[in-house]
Amino acid sequence: MMEPSAYLLLSGILFGIGVTGVVARKNALIILMSVEIMLNAVNVAFIAIGSYLGDVTGGVFAFMVMTVAAAEAAVGLAILIAIYRLKETIDITELSVLKW
Amino acid sequence: MEPILFIVFGAIAVGGSIMVVTRRHPLASALYLILTLFAVAALFVLRQAHFLAAIQVIVYAGAVVVLFIFVIMLINVPESRLPVERLTGVRFLAVIVAGLLILEGALVARRFGLAGTPAADSGSVEAVGRALFTDYLLAFEVTSVLLLAAVIGAIALAKKKI
Amino acid sequence: MVGGILQYLWLVPALPLLGVIVNSAIALFAERPVLLRENAHGEGGHGAGDAHGHHASPPYRKLVAFLGPAVVGASFAVSVLAVLALAARPAHDRLFVQVLFPWVQAGTFQAPAALQLDPLSAVMILVVTGVGFLIHVYSVGYMSHEKAFARYFVYLNLFTFAMLLLVLGSNFLVMFVGWEGVGLCSYLLIGYWYEKKSAADAGKKAFVVNRVGDFGFLVAIFLIFWTFGSVDYTEVFARIPVLSERGVLTTGIATAITLLLFVGATGKSAQIPLYVWLPDAMEGPTPVSALIHAATMVTAGVYMVARTSALYLLAPTSMAVVAVVGAATAIFSATIGITQNDIKRVLAYSTVSQLGYMFLACGVGAFAAGIFHLMTHAFFKALLFLGSGSVIHALSGEQDMRKMGSLKKRLPVTFTTMFIATLAISGIPGLSGFFSKDEILWKSFSSGHGHAALWAVGTAAAGITAFYMFRLVFLTFFGDSRMDPDVERHVHESPYSMTVPLMLLAVLSVAGGWIGIPEALGGHNYFEAWLAPVFGHGTEGAAHGGGHHSLALEYLLMAGSVGVALCGIGLAWYLYRARPGVPKEIAGRVPGLYDVVLNKYYVDEIYDAAIVRRIVNGSVWLWEAFDATFIDGIVNGVGALVRGAGERARRLQTGVVGSYALSLLLGAVIVVGFLIWP
Numbered sequence: 050m051m052e053p054s055a056y057l058l059l060s061g062i063l064f065g066i067g068v069t070g071v072v073a074r075k076n077a078l079i080i081l082m083s084v085e086i087m088l089n090a091v092n093v094a095f096i097a098i099g100s101y102l103g104d105v106t107g108g109v110f111a112f113m114v115m116t117v118a119a120a121e122a123a124v125g126l127a128i129l130i131a132i133y134r135l136k137e138t139i140d141i142t143e144l145s146v147l148k149w
Numbered sequence: 150m151e152p153i154l155f156i157v158f159g160a161i162a163v164g165g166s167i168m169v170v171t172r173r174h175p176l177a178s179a180l181y182l183i184l185t186l187f188a189v190a191a192l193f194v195l196r197q198a199h200f201l202a203a204i205q206v207i208v209y210a211g212a213v214v215v216l217f218i219f220v221i222m223l224i225n226v227p228e229s230r231l232p233v234e235r236l237t238g239v240r241f242l243a244v245i246v247a248g249l250l251i252l253e254g255a256l257v258a259r260r261f262g263l264a265g266t267p268a269a270d271s272g273s274v275e276a277v278g279r280a281l282f283t284d285y286l287l288a289f290e291v292t293s294v295l296l297l298a299a300v301i302g303a304i305a306l307a308k309k310k311i
Numbered sequence: 312m313v314g315g316i317l318q319y320l321w322l323v324p325a326l327p328l329l330g331v332i333v334n335s336a337i338a339l340f341a342e343r344p345v346l347l348r349e350n351a352h353g354e355g356g357h358g359a360g361d362a363h364g365h366h367a368s369p370p371y372r373k374l375v376a377f378l379g380p381a382v383v384g385a386s387f388a389v390s391v392l393a394v395l396a397l398a399a400r401p402a403h404d405r406l407f408v409q410v411l412f413p414w415v416q417a418g419t420f421q422a423p424a425a426l427q428l429d430p431l432s433a434v435m436i437l438v439v440t441g442v443g444f445l446i447h448v449y450s451v452g453y454m455s456h457e458k459a460f461a462r463y464f465v466y467l468n469l470f471t472f473a474m475l476l477l478v479l480g481s482n483f484l485v486m487f488v489g490w491e492g493v494g495l496c497s498y499l500l501i502g503y504w505y506e507k508k509s510a511a512d513a514g515k516k517a518f519v520v521n522r523v524g525d526f527g528f529l530v531a532i533f534l535i536f537w538t539f540g541s542v543d544y545t546e547v548f549a550r551i552p553v554l555s556e557r558g559v560l561t562t563g564i565a566t567a568i569t570l571l572l573f574v575g576a577t578g579k580s581a582q583i584p585l586y587v588w589l590p591d592a593m594e595g596p597t598p599v600s601a602l603i604h605a606a607t608m609v610t611a612g613v614y615m616v617a618r619t620s621a622l623y624l625l626a627p628t629s630m631a632v633v634a635v636v637g638a639a640t641a642i643f644s645a646t647i648g649i650t651q652n653d654i655k656r657v658l659a660y661s662t663v664s665q666l667g668y669m670f671l672a673c674g675v676g677a678f679a680a681g682i683f684h685l686m687t688h689a690f691f692k693a694l695l696f697l698g699s700g701s702v703i704h705a706l707s708g709e710q711d712m713r714k715m716g717s718l719k720k721r722l723p724v725t726f727t728t729m730f731i732a733t734l735a736i737s738g739i740p741g742l743s744g745f746f747s748k749d750e751i752l753w754k755s756f757s758s759g760h761g762h763a764a765l766w767a768v769g770t771a772a773a774g775i776t777a778f779y780m781f782r783l784v785f786l787t788f789f790g791d792s793r794m795d796p797d798v799e800r801h802v803h804e805s806p807y808s809m810t811v812p813l814m815l816l817a818v819l820s821v822a823g824g825w826i827g828i829p830e831a832l833g834g835h836n837y838f839e840a841w842l843a844p845v846f847g848h849g850t851e852g853a854a855h856g857g858g859h860h861s862l863a864l865e866y867l868l869m870a871g872s873v874g875v876a877l878c879g880i881g882l883a884w885y886l887y888r889a890r891p892g893v894p895k896e897i898a899g900r901v902p903g904l905y906d907v908v909l910n911k912y913y914v915d916e917i918y919d920a921a922i923v924r925r926i927v928n929g930s931v932w933l934w935e936a937f938d939a940t941f942i943d944g945i946v947n948g949v950g951a952l953v954r955g956a957g958e959r960a961r962r963l964q965t966g967v968v969g970s971y972a973l974s975l976l977l978g979a980v981i982v983v984g985f986l987i988w989p
Contacts, residue, residue: 054258056192059159061254063166063189069247070170072973073240075232078175078221082182085213086166089189092201100196105280109288111201112277115208116292120299122213126220127306133224134309140232145966243973246980253983260987 056097063090077132077139081125088118151195158195162188173231179217186210200274316392320409320426323386323393323436324475330382330468334375338461341371346458372460379464380447383471387440394433398841405430405844408481408545415484422542427481431845434682435478435614438689442606443471445812449697450598452808453704463503463596470496474607478614483532483542486615490528490579493608494521500603501595513591520588524578528615531571538564548621555625562626569622569629572615573636580612582670583640586663587915593655597700600655605662605696606689613669613685617678620846624676630760634674638755638768641667643912645775649782650909653710654699657783661736662692664772668751671769675761677754678846679839683827684747686838690823691735691744694816698729701805701813702787706798712786714795719788721802724810726788728817733784735820737777738876743824745873748773750829750836752872753865770872777879785887831865 063086070083092111099107133139165185172178186209193202234240281289397405407428415422428436447467454463473492480486494517502514532542538560539547554560576582581589592604603609616623616633623630641664648660665688672681703710705722719726735744752773756766792799804810828834886894898905907913 055155055159056196057258058255059155059162059192061258062163062251064254065247065251066163066166066170068250068976069244072243072247072969072976074170075234075969076175078217078224079170079172079178082169082175082178082217085182085209086169086185089186089209092205093189093192096193096196096198096201100198105276108198108201108277109280109285111198112204112281113288113292115201115204116296119208119213120295122216123299123303124306126216127303130220130223130307133226138230138232139224139226141969142232142967144968239970239973243969243976246973246976249980250976250983253980253987256987257983 053097053101057094060090060094060097063087063093075140075142077129077141077144080141081122081129084125085118085122088114088121154195155192158188158191161185162192173234174228175221175226176218179214179221182217183210183214186214197273200277203274316389316396317407317428318409319389320393320407320428320479321411322389323440324426324472324479326382326386326389327468327472327475330378331465331472333378334461334465334468337371337375338459338465341369342459342461345369349458375461375464376451379468380444380451382468383440383444383447386471386475387437387444390433390436390440393428394437397428397430397433402840402844406545410481419540420536420542422482422484424485425481425543426479426485427544428479429845430842431614431617431682432478434686434842436475438686439471439474439478439607442689442693442816443474443602445815446598446602446606446693446697447471449601449700449809449812450596452806453598453700454596455806457596459503463500466496466499466503467599467602470500470603470608474611477611481544483535483544483547486618487528487532490575490611490615491525493603493611494518494525494579497521497592497603497608500599501592503595503599507594510594513588513594517588517592520585521578524575524585524612527571527574527578529575531568531575534564534568534571538568544618551621551625560625565622565625566628569619569626570632572619572622573629573633576612576616576670577636578612579615580609580666580670581663582612582636582667583643586640586644587918589663590656590659590911593653593659597655597696597703600659601693601696601700604659605692609662609666610669610685610689613666613673613681616670616673617682617846620673620678623673627760630674630676632674633670634755634760634762634765637667637670637672637674638765638772639667640664641671641772642768642775643667645772645779646908647911648779649775650905652712654702654712654715654783654787655696655710657712657779658692658695658699661695661776661780664776665692665736667772668748668769671755671765672751675755675758675765677751677758679836679842680747680750680754682842683838684751687735687743687747687820687823690816691732691742691820694728694732694813694820695736697809697813697816698725698732701725701809702729704805704809705802706794707801709794709798712783714793714798715787716790716794717788717792718802722788722804724804724813728810728813729788730784731817732820733780735824736780737880738773738872740873742821743819746824746827746829749869749872750827753829753868756868757865766868770875773872774875774879777876778883781880781883782887785883789888790891829865831862831869 067083067085067087067090070086071080074080074083092114095107095111095114097107099105099111129139132144136144138144162185165181165188168181169178169185172181186205190202190205190210193199193205397407408425409428410423410425412424413421414424447464450463450467454460457463470493473489473496475489477486477489477493480489498514498518501517502511504510505514535547536542539550539554541547541550551560578585589604589609593600595604623633644660644663644667648657648664651657651660665684669681669684669688672678672684702715702718702722702725705718705725706715709715731742735742738745738748752766752769755761755769756763794802825834827836827838829836886897910916
């Protein structure tokens with residue numbers, strides 16, 4: 050048996066890589082994929098702790114996270130398409146309408 | 150047996166995700182994402198979470214990433230118009246901060262120092278199903294509403310003319 | 312029932328205030344539109360008070376003409392009743408305080424809006440409302456040709472209100488409000504003809520010079536609060552013995568307080584060195600000169616010194632300063648009065664001189680005598696001013712005595728009443744001025760604080776007073792007419808609204824002194840006895856301090872002052888009736904001296920060069936160098952700094968989602984780091 054802290058460490062590493070992708074990339078598609086990696090990292094932690102405690106709640110939470118991830122991906126990609134139609138770009142540094 | 154498999158699949162997951170965030174073309178990223186997701190699904194299996202491993206493959210790798218690939222194809226940004234990304238100061242800072250975050254995550258993980266215990270029946274189809282349809286029934290139903298809302302939202306956003 | 316009227320004491324100031332409110336409503340909503348319309352038609356502009364344009368009298372003018380004097384008359388009636396009620400009480404109980412509402416309360420500092428009626432304020436409110444009422448009535452006639460009729464009565468009623476507040480207030484703060492209020496009204500009324508630059512300037516001058524004095528007064532109030540922990544008259548004066556014993560109230564502090572109060576008094580009451588505004592104040596309408604700049608407001612300083620007599624008696628130095636300044640002012644301005652040709656300016660310098668007498672009296676501890684002279688002076692000086700106003704009115708605004716003469720027959724009422732007033736101010740026995748002035752002169756010689764030199768200066772000033780007053784009368788009413796033919800044709804005696812107040816004031820000028828006939832002449836000084844509760848042992852000491860002087864000496868001095876006055880009259884008769892050419896000859900023989908006196912000793916010019924110019928230059932420097940560069944630099948610098956900082960901080964808000972995500976991450980890293988810190 051593995052001790053769960055190894056899974057937690059792995060989860061942290063995956064999450065950090067995902068964060069790096071989110072803050073460092075310009076391509077909106079890759080940013081969305083990085084978000085998926087972050088969500089997966091969290092799921093790893095959930096499953097590891099859940100199985101360690103013998104509690105099914107971790108699994109249920111991971112299930113919810115996946116659902117949210119699916120919804121997020123659908124909506125996010127839809128927005129991306131809408132923006133691309135409007136601006137002809139998926140470079141988020143050019144999408145700076147937040148600063149008017 | 151588990152430690153070896155954990156190291157193998159853990160390494161695949163980390164390597165795959167690094168490839169995801171470093172590829173220039175999103176299509177390559179998407180393919181590496183599939184690899185990562187499979188590796189994570191294998192890790193789930195290692196923890197006896199068979200049900201979740203199954204959905205991980207079916208929903209994530211099967212549906213979500215396919216959706217990504219569809220969008221990549223749909224938008225079809227030519228290679229020349231992909232954003233040019235250099236390692237600027239801010240980006241460098243971002244990488245460093247993210248590295249700090251990983252370090253912190255490691256510290257937290259180490260602090261847990263949990264001794265391994267035999268995994269109970271915590272991830273089987275039956276156990277998850279029982280929990281979902283008894284204790285978490287309301288949350289489960291609300292999730293369906295969330296998905297419905299996401300579907301409608303996605304259609305409304307992506308459609309040219311409603 | 313008699314005591315009950317005291318509960319209505321608040322009506323005394325409230326009635327003029329009512330007049331202010333109603334009249335200002337009329338001035339704003341009825342009169343101003345008319346004036347604006349007329350100005351639009353290009354027929355503004357009027358001469359010095361006596362534009363003889365004939366206007367149809369609109370109804371609002373009748374209302375103002377009734378209401379303006381009526382409120383003051385009603386206030387006078389209430390005052391009389393209240394004072395009678397006060398007099399019905401036993402002498403030691405003649406103090407009535409009416410608290411209207413709490414006004415300023417901060418910690419231990421309490422200053423309620425409260426009125427206080429005691430013998431001193433009783434005299435003052437009778438003078439203010441009584442003389443004020445007559446002058447209001449007179450104004451109806453005098454100002455009848457003025458367009459801004461309601462505005463005038465607003466100011467005049469407001470002045471009456473403020474003056475009553477000044478004398479009725481039961482603490483220094485209320486007095487100060489009244490003090491500033493009368494200053495404001497003085498400014499407004501001097502500048503009543505504000506289209507005329509000299510009038511507007513004179514108003515400003517009066518206001519600014521008064522500020523100098525007010526500063527001293529204000530600091531004195533602070534010092535009083537600091538020393539006594541209260542600004543209430545009763546409390547302050549009650550604590551004097553205790554605090555003196557404890558060594559808190561040293562002679563030094565008393566001297567400082569009283570000198571600062573006196574600085575305030577010199578401003579308001581036109582004493583050296585702050586008297587310069589009063590002659591210029593003659594730019595205002597003549598009834599204003601009579602009410603504010605002769606009878607009431609300028610005596611506020613005397614009232615204030617008398618009110619704080621208990622403090623003055625602790626500070627011999629201050630007493631000496633008051634007496635010396637009073638005496639010096641008396642003779643100094645009297646000499647200027649000799650040479651002036653403007654009838655109102657002669658009277659103005661005469662007022663300054665007479666105020667000097669009052670301060671002389673206060674300075675030698677004869678506060679009652681000072682207040683007595685204040686009262687009689689209010690009668691005869693108001694009469695003189697109103698009489699001169701009547702003359703000016705008759706001569707279509709001519710104020711230069713060199714262009715008058717032989718008006719005795721043409722203006723009989725004016726002449727008779729003015730002549731009576733002149734006799735009174737000159738100190739002819741039997742008239743009011745004699746008793747009060749003689750009282751002062753006697754006290755300045757005999758009192759413990761007095762000195763023979765003070766008496767000598769006072770007597771000399773009395774002689775000069777008699778001289779210049781008779782010069783005025785001779786030049787104005789006797790001799791050949793030197794009027795412009797144009798003006799002469801229009802000469803007319805004034806209407807009843809003007810002559811009746813003159814006659815009443817003439818009666819008062821004669822009889823007003825009879826309540827204070829000195830015991831040496833077989834009378835009884837009721838006036839001093841009436842005021843005794845206010846001035847307490849101080850006055851007694853002063854009164855009986857001269858006990859070792861013999862009656863014979865008193866008679867001798869009395870005869871001396873009368874003799875000097877008669878000499879002055881005789882000299883005036885000789886120079887201006889018997890040998891009309893001599894004055895010019897004398898002036899020609901000592902041209903330097905004559906010019907110096909004619910130009911008022913160049914005091915205005917000296918002040919201008921020594922103070923005003925410097926302040927103006929300093930102000931210009933402050934404006935151009937300090938304000939424009941330094942202050943504006945700070946202001947603009949702060950603006951530029953904020954702009955620059957904003958310009959830089961703006962860059963933080965890139966609008967790029969990534970940067971926001973990065974800061975979010977940074978925050979998360981810091982928080983987590985903080986949580987897991989060993």
